[in-house]
Amino acid sequence: MKLWQKMVVPALFVGVVAAGAPERALAQAAIKIDGSSTVFPVSEAFAEEFQISKRGKVRVTVGMSGTGGGFKKFCRGETDMSNASRPISVEEMEACRKAGIKYIELPVAFDALTVVINPKNDWVKGNVMTIADLRKMWEPAAQGRISQWKQVRGEWPAEKLMLFGPGADSGTFDYFTEAVMGKAKSSRGDFTASEDDNTLVQGVENNKSALGYFGFAYYAAHKDKLRAVAIDGGKGPVLPSVENVINGTYTPLSRPLFVYVRESSANRPEVREFVQFMMKQGGALVSEVGYVPLPQSAYDLAWKHFDNKKLGTVFGGHNQVGITIEQLLAMEAKL
Amino acid sequence: MAATAHMTLEEIRKGLSWRKQLDKLFIAIGMALLFGCLAILAILFFDLVRDGSSRFGWDFFTSFPSRKAENAGILSAAVGTMLIMVVTALVALPVGVAAAIYLEEYAPKNWFTGIIEINVTNLAGVPSIIYGLLALGLFVYQFNFGQSVLTAGLTLALLILPIVIVATRESLRAVPKAIREAAYGLGATRWEVTKDHVLPYSTGGILTGLILGLSRAIGETAPIITIGALSFIAFLPPSPVTGEFPFLNFEWLRSEFTAMPIQMFNWVSRPDQAFQANAAAAGAILLGMTLAMNAVAIWIRYRFRKKISW
Numbered sequence: 001m002k003l004w005q006k007m008v009v010p011a012l013f014v015g016v017v018a019a020g021a022p023e024r025a026l027a028q029a030a031i032k033i034d035g036s037s038t039v040f041p042v043s044e045a046f047a048e049e050f051q052i053s054k055r056g057k058v059r060v061t062v063g064m065s066g067t068g069g070g071f072k073k074f075c076r077g078e079t080d081m082s083n084a085s086r087p088i089s090v091e092e093m094e095a096c097r098k099a100g101i102k103y104i105e106l107p108v109a110f111d112a113l114t115v116v117i118n119p120k121n122d123w124v125k126g127n128v129m130t131i132a133d134l135r136k137m138w139e140p141a142a143q144g145r146i147s148q149w150k151q152v153r154g155e156w157p158a159e160k161l162m163l164f165g166p167g168a169d170s171g172t173f174d175y176f177t178e179a180v181m182g183k184a185k186s187s188r189g190d191f192t193a194s195e196d197d198n199t200l201v202q203g204v205e206n207n208k209s210a211l212g213y214f215g216f217a218y219y220a221a222h223k224d225k226l227r228a229v230a231i232d233g234g235k236g237p238v239l240p241s242v243e244n245v246i247n248g249t250y251t252p253l254s255r256p257l258f259v260y261v262r263e264s265s266a267n268r269p270e271v272r273e274f275v276q277f278m279m280k281q282g283g284a285l286v287s288e289v290g291y292v293p294l295p296q297s298a299y300d301l302a303w304k305h306f307d308n309k310k311l312g313t314v315f316g317g318h319n320q321v322g323i324t325i326e327q328l329l330a331m332e333a334k335l
Numbered sequence: 336m337a338a339t340a341h342m343t344l345e346e347i348r349k350g351l352s353w354r355k356q357l358d359k360l361f362i363a364i365g366m367a368l369l370f371g372c373l374a375i376l377a378i379l380f381f382d383l384v385r386d387g388s389s390r391f392g393w394d395f396f397t398s399f400p401s402r403k404a405e406n407a408g409i410l411s412a413a414v415g416t417m418l419i420m421v422v423t424a425l426v427a428l429p430v431g432v433a434a435a436i437y438l439e440e441y442a443p444k445n446w447f448t449g450i451i452e453i454n455v456t457n458l459a460g461v462p463s464i465i466y467g468l469l470a471l472g473l474f475v476y477q478f479n480f481g482q483s484v485l486t487a488g489l490t491l492a493l494l495i496l497p498i499v500i501v502a503t504r505e506s507l508r509a510v511p512k513a514i515r516e517a518a519y520g521l522g523a524t525r526w527e528v529t530k531d532h533v534l535p536y537s538t539g540g541i542l543t544g545l546i547l548g549l550s551r552a553i554g555e556t557a558p559i560i561t562i563g564a565l566s567f568i569a570f571l572p573p574s575p576v577t578g579e580f581p582f583l584n585f586e587w588l589r590s591e592f593t594a595m596p597i598q599m600f601n602w603v604s605r606p607d608q609a610f611q612a613n614a615a616a617a618g619a620i621l622l623g624m625t626l627a628m629n630a631v632a633i634w635i636r637y638r639f640r641k642k643i644s645w
Contacts, residue, residue: 032591037604044567045402051569061591062567064601073563196604221606289402290606 029270034063035070035083036171037195038215039257041289042109043083049285050277058270066195067171068092071260075099080265084258085111085171090317102263105313106275106302107328108282110292112216112240113176113253115229120208123149123156128230128237131252134180137161137211143188149209163191164203164212170195176213179252179321201226216240217290233322245292245325252322257291263311272306279303298329310335380622387616395616399569400598404609409617411568412598415484416553416624418572418587419594422488423495423552428545430492431499438500439507440529459497466494467561475562482563484572485588490558495548502544506537539639546632550625556596566601568593595621 033043040062047060065073067084074082075095088096088105096103115134117124136142136152149156166172168185178184192203197218204210205225219228219240230237233251244250259278265271279302283293314331323331342350398408434455442448470490480486510533518528534541572590595617602614 040566041402041605044400047567048401048569056570059570060567063563064566065563197606198604215606218606221608 029057029268030059030061031081031265031271031274032061032063032079033081033083033259034065034073034079035081036067036085036257037064038067038085038111038170038172039083039108039259040064041217042257042286042291043081043259045285045289046274046278046281049281050274053277054273058274060274066169067174068169071095074103074260074262075101077101077262080262080268080271082260084260085255086175086319087258087315088260088313088317089319093313093317102311103260103313104263104266104306104309104311106259106261106278106306107256107294107298107332108259108278109257109286109294110245110325111255111257112245112250112292113172113179113213113255114216114219114240115211115213115231115253116204116219116226117211117229118204118208119225119227121227123159124229126230126237127227127239128232130232131180131234134231137163138165138177138187138191139181140186140188143190146188159209162203162207162210163188164200164210165191165193166197166200166214167193167195172213172215175255175319175321176253178319179255184319216292220290242287242292248324248326251324254292254324255321256323256325256328261306263309266306266309275306276303279306294325295329298325298332301329301332305332305335380619383615383619383622385615387612387614387619390612390616391619395613400567400593400601401569404607404613407602407610407613409595409598409620411571412593412595412617413620414571415568415592416594418484419487419491419559419592420549420553422485422588423491424545424549426489426492427495427499427548428541431496431545432503432541434496435500435503435507436529436534439504440525440533455497455500459501462557463494463555464557464561466490467558469493470558470562481589482591483589484592486562487559487592487594488588490562491552491555494555494558495545495552498548498551499541499544502547503537503541506540506544507533509540510536536643539636539643542639543632543636546628546635550628550632553625553628554596554621556600559594559597560600566593566597595624 031047033047043062047062051058051060062083063070063079067086070079070082070084071088071092072095073079075092075098077099082103088103115129117127133152137146146152147161148158149161150158152161165176165187168187173187174184177187181187192200194200194203197214200212200214201218201222204212205222211229219226228240230239231250231253232238235249238244238249238251240250240253245254248254261271261275266275279299282299283296286293312335314335395408396413397410398406399410400412401407438448438452438455442451467490470486470493474480474486474489475482480489514532514536515528518532523531568591572587572592574587599614599617599621602610602617
């Protein structure tokens with residue numbers, strides 16, 4: 001046989017067999033997770049440890065399509081679990097309802113949205129800013145108008161205001177705008193947006209007059225190059241930290257993170273086992289990846305909800321900003 | 336011409352040396368640009384190697400991704416990339432070569448083939464994300480292939496099809512007409528001429544085109560993300576070879592996957608700085624894979640050229 005024949009014949013053979021490859025489900029038990037990139041590290045840690053503990057008998061895959069992208073797949077029935085950095089929205093609830101997808105809502109961790117400035121910035125006295133300052137910088141009306149720090153507060157210098165934030169598809173963007181402007185997605189558009197938080201870190205790191213916001217984990221990993229701003233929400237300045245999230249003083253920028261489990265998947269033994277693993281090992285793994293764990297009582301309650309198939313969301317499709325861990329617990333208890 | 340006739344020998348010599356100088360200048364500029372590009376590539380490559388040097392080791396190739404940078408490896412990504420490349424090659428080669436043979440040897444020259452030719456050339460310029468969107472609608476949802484190795488392989492095969500077709504046509508065209516005429520003269524049919532004479536002589540060029548196409552496909556990120564490659568996969572697709580009859584297993588085609596560019600993208604966007612070294616190391620390996628494929632292409636072309644004797 002000539003060389004080209006040697007290559008083409010098996011190619012055709014494989015092509016034919018592949019086309020007829022049976023649509024058999026993979027023999028192995030598998031759990032599909034997708035959604036928020038903020039929650040990704042948490043789910044990844046769970047998935048990694050769970051697979052080790054099961055010695056590879058169960059496969060867990062984790063994707064990062066963003067909170068909104070994740071819910072789109074979830075409500076089409078493509079995934080078993082969806083990660084979310086905000087509660088499910090009214091539109092997403094409707095999409096799931098139409099497709100007959102029911103779900104259980106599990107809070108897994110808390111995150112502190114962190115506002116950062118450059119360490120060389122010497123005009124933000126005591127590192128304190130109010131929510132009103134942030135609103136002045138970020139509101140839609142600021143677009144093209146507020147370009148210097150002086151315009152935000154008279155005592156600040158006439159330095160160029162350089163803003164860095166996550167893109168409009170991100171749950172972090174949704175949450176920040178809701179918390180600061182009072183309306184989700186209400187923001188000026190003329191800032192440097194990136195879905196990659198490391199780009200934001202570099203932007204603030206390299207510009208003396210920059211300001212940006214992202215999840216606490218990214219600040220924690222770059223503490224030496226960035227300075228966190230203490231937020232004055234009306235009761236005095238509070239720095240983002242694990243303690244201040246737990247004691248409920250870092251408001252309104254601390255937020256709960258969720259995992260949604262599809263009801264029909266929840267009946268499968270491997271999914272049940274995985275959720276149980278999450279709710280038992282939760283705390284330790286959550287703090288390991290840089291987030292704030294919930295108290296064990298919260299995980300126990302969430303497990304009870306899962307066990308009793310308590311469906312739906314306690315948020316009714318609306319993001320509630322500034323809730324503390326305790327308030328979240330109280331809300332979940334009412335389900 | 337008339338002006339030249341009135342030139343003195345002196346003037347002609349002067350003009351000639353000026354032109355030769357221009358020639359040298361052009362060579363110098365061309366060389367400078369070429370070496371500039373190569374230098375940038377070399378700097379990039381060595382930078383990646385330096386940043387990732389702490390991670391090179393057997394463990395890096397045999398470990399699954401992990402949340403701990405020092406434990407994380409590229410096993411699932413590298414295997415995913417290789418399986419995708421196998422599917423891509425097996426689909427793009429027969430389809431691309433058949434299309435090229437049709438266009439070059441069989442197709443009548445009319446407006447219809449004209450349209451096909453223009454479209455094939457245009458397809459080469461379509462942004463890769465468009466192929467991803469097409470694949471998402473067609474393979475993932477319409478044909479229900481899911482977010483699998485098969486879908487990714489087919490998508491990248493579409494992406495490199497124009498490259499394979501154009502390269503194949505070029506090398507078919509390079510076969511002298513006399514060879515065809517001689518075969519026809521002896522009573523061979525069109526298919527016999529193609530199969531026994533034209534194709535064997537152009538195999539080197541065809542394979543070179545395929546490998547150049549594959550080395551473009553191996554680094555593609557956008558279409559693979561669009562069809563939904565996952566970021567965390569700590570297992571391998573089922574093995575294609577099994578111990579029982581029929582010894583071949585095609586379940587891997589339907590398996591979920593991750594690929595090298597996706598793994599790099601994931602590592603680069605992590606908060607923990609230690610992952611930057613992993614991303615650099617994976618980048619160096621991916622670049623190495625691309626260079627190795629190109630080297631194979633050059634070697635194949637050289638080998639086949641040597642064998643040709645007209």
